[in-house]
Amino acid sequence: MMARAHRSPSGGIAGPLEEGLAQAGELWMAAPAAGGVMTPRDIRRDDREVGMKAQVLNRYDDDLSAPSWVDFEDVPDPKITTPTDVIVRLGGAGVCRTDLHIIEGVWRPNMDPTGKGLLPLIMGHENAGWVEEVGSAVTGLHKGDPVIVHPKITEGSLLVHRRGHDMHGPGRFPGLDSSGGGYAEAMVTSVRNIVMLPKTLAPKDAAPYADAGLTAYRVVKKAVRELLPGQFCVVIGVGGLGHIGIQCLKAMSAAEIIVVARSDQSLKLARESGADHLVKADGSEFDTVMSLTKGEGAEAVIDFVGEKGTTSLGLKMTRPLGNYYIVGYGENINIPAVDLIITEKSIIPSLVGTWAELAELMALADRGLVRLVTQEYSLKDANNALKDLNAGKVNGRAVLIA
Numbered sequence: 563m564m565a566r567a568h569r570s571p572s573g574g575i576a577g578p579l580e581e582g583l584a585q586a587g588e589l590w591m592a593a594p595a596a597g598g599v600m601t602p603r604d605i606r607r608d609d610r611e612v613g614m615k616a617q618v619l620n621r622y623d624d625d626l627s628a629p630s631w632v633d634f635e636d637v638p639d640p641k642i643t644t645p646t647d648v649i650v651r652l653g654g655a656g657v658c659r660t661d662l663h664i665i666e667g668v669w670r671p672n673m674d675p676t677g678k679g680l681l682p683l684i685m686g687h688e689n690a691g692w693v694e695e696v697g698s699a700v701t702g703l704h705k706g707d708p709v710i711v712h713p714k715i716t717e718g719s720l721l722v723h724r725r726g727h728d729m730h731g732p733g734r735f736p737g738l739d740s741s742g743g744g745y746a747e748a749m750v751t752s753v754r755n756i757v758m759l760p761k762t763l764a765p766k767d768a769a770p771y772a773d774a775g776l777t778a779y780r781v782v783k784k785a786v787r788e789l790l791p792g793q794f795c796v797v798i799g800v801g802g803l804g805h806i807g808i809q810c811l812k813a814m815s816a817a818e819i820i821v822v823a824r825s826d827q828s829l830k831l832a833r834e835s836g837a838d839h840l841v842k843a844d845g846s847e848f849d850t851v852m853s854l855t856k857g858e859g860a861e862a863v864i865d866f867v868g869e870k871g872t873t874s875l876g877l878k879m880t881r882p883l884g885n886y887y888i889v890g891y892g893e894n895i896n897i898p899a900v901d902l903i904i905t906e907k908s909i910i911p912s913l914v915g916t917w918a919e920l921a922e923l924m925a926l927a928d929r930g931l932v933r934l935v936t937q938e939y940s941l942k943d944a945n946n947a948l949k950d951l952n953a954g955k956v957n958g959r960a961v962l963i964a
Contacts, residue, residue, distance in 0.1 A: 613638045615964070616746035617944040619683045622667045626952055630945045631665050632745065637684070640742070640750040645699035648753050650711060653765025655744030656688025657939075657947045657960035658773055658802070659890075664738065665948070668892075673739045686744030686962070687713040687737040688772040690765035693756075700753045708759040710772050710924065711744075712917045713737070715752045726916045728754075744769070745944055747964040757920050760928035770802055770934055770959040771923055773914055778807035778866070779923045779932075780915035781887050782814060785862045788885060791816035794855050796879050797837070799866035799890060800828040802959035805835045805935055807864060810923075812836035813931040817861070820854055822847050822875075827957060831935060851879050859884060869893045880907050887912055936961045 617632040640649050663669060664685060674680035690710040693703050703709075716723050716733030723731050737743020742750065759768055789795055795815070797808055800823045811819050812835070820839040821832040829840045841850045852859065859881030865872050869892025877897055880886045882905040888895065889912050902909075915923075926932045935958030939947040947960040 614747040615941065616684050617941060617962075618745075619665060619685055620681055622670065622677070622681070623665055624667050626662065626666050631948055632685070632944050634942050634944075637746065640748055642695060642697045642750070644752075645697040646753045647697040647750050648693060648700060648703065648756055649695040649748055649750050650689065650691045650709060650756075651694040651748050652689055652691040652744055652746065652964050653708075654690050654767070654769035655686040655746075655941075655962040655964075656770035656772065656774060656802070657686075657944070657951055657956075657962060658688060658770075659951065660687070660738065660773075661685045662948065662952055669738065680739070680741075682741065683737075684741045684743045684745050685737045686746070686749075687735060688770045688774060688959075689713075689744035689749060690759065690769040690772065691748075692765065694748065696753070703753070703756065708763075708765055709756045710759055710765070710768050710920065711749070711751050712755040712757065712776075712920050713773055713914060715755055718752075718754050726918055728916065729913050745941065745962060747941070754917070757917065757924060760924055762928050762930075763924070766938065766961055766963055767934060767936060768924075768927070769961055770936065771806075771927065772920065774802040774959055775806045775923055775927075775932070775934065776915040776920050777889060777912070778803045779810050779926075780919055781864055781889050781912035782807050782810040783915075783919065783922075784910060784912060785864060785885065785887060786811070786815040786817075789815045789817040789862055793817045793862075794820055794860040795862040795864065796820045796822060796851060796860040796876070797832075797864050797866065798822045798872050798876055800832045800835070801866065801956070803889065804828075804866045805831050805958055806932060807866065808832060808835040808837055809932045810926065813926055820851055820860065822851065825954070831957060834935075848875060848878055855881070861885070862887065864889065866890045867892075877907065877909075882906060884908075885910055934959060938963055 613636050616637045618635045619632050693707040696703050714728050714733050714735045716728045720731050734740045795817045818838045821837040822841045822843050823829050824843040841847050859879050861884045863876045863880045864887045865876040866889050868890030873895045877886050885908045887910050937956050937960050941962045941964045950956050
């Protein structure tokens with residue numbers, strides 16, 4: 563039987579620098595290697611003065627042209643500072659296109675308007691691993707429990723939180739608006755963010771569910787409330803989110819799934835994920851989709867790209883009274899108000915899902931109805947993963963392994 567996680571009392575108030583470092587996804591004592599034999603890595607981790615390794619973003623790169631973007635550094639270990647804290651030893655951290663947007667400064671007007679308040683930053687908001695240490699108020703978690711981490715940390719007592727809408731209430735989003743993300747050997751989160759992993763899933767295979775999977779599941783959950791058998795749903799983009807979205811649609815709806823993607827590799831992944839129709843984005847995609855939908859357009863269009871013309875394309879593919887769901891971002895949506903009024907099309911945005919939806923997604927995954935396609939990289943090779951993602955070379959989702 564696994565020993566109970568070590569408990570730490572609530573800590574005092576740290577200064578800004580200490581607090582930033584404490585949130586930066588730091589370490590603890592690692593469990594011994596299989597068989598109970600301490601490895602050199604375990605011994606190094608046991609020395610709390612050494613700290614842990616992390617990939618740190620120290621500067622923005624507006625045009626993504628620098629030879630490298632993050633620096634492999636020693637940073638302090640994470641610490642329990644509140645009774646509800648949980649330290650997670652990371653088994654996998656997903657690499658998201660949002661991380662590229664952070665690097666190029668897309669989020670700077672919102673998260674770092676002066677350019678001096680956010681960096682250095684440990685990115686990574688798709689995280690899974692094993693419980694390592696818990697605060698004094700945490701019950702039901704044991705050292706070594708495999709878990710996945712909902713990305714936004716909130717205090718939890720406000721009405722918006724109690725209704726389950728943590729993404730729309732005050733809080734922190736480590737790896738995005740504050741340091742302490744998963745591009746590291748460990749991180750600290752809240753017990754409210756912890757979802758137990760089913761025995762069928764290893765952390766490295768599950769980490770991207772925390773954002774890519776959860777975001778895809780949430781938008782599909784919205785869409786299937788309206789979709790009926792015999793109707794059509796168009797999915798634009800088959801990357802880390804798209805291939806999960808297709809599988810969720812297949813598991814939760816009888817509508818026909820039309821997938822639009824640019825590369826043969828993406829279309830192959832779409833077919834393996836359960837798409838009914840494959841459409842190459844080669845300039846003829848609108849006509850092809852209209853032909854498949856008998857000239858009417860689709861009842862639902864889910865746009866996981868949201869840039870390079872897909873917003874206007876997606877709205878054109880949406881039939882009157884249909885719903886256009888926007889998940890990806892990068893360009894503005896431009897449509898005359900009169901067109902929306904005449905067609906009664908709805909534009910529905912979708913963000914990251916709730917804690918409950920992450921638990922629901924884990925149930926789908928446990929049953930084998932959803933399966934992540936991942937490409938593994940060592941933590942020290944994070945720049946390679948980011949470069950491959952930017953170049954469109956990642957099949958499914960890139961995952962960093964510490």
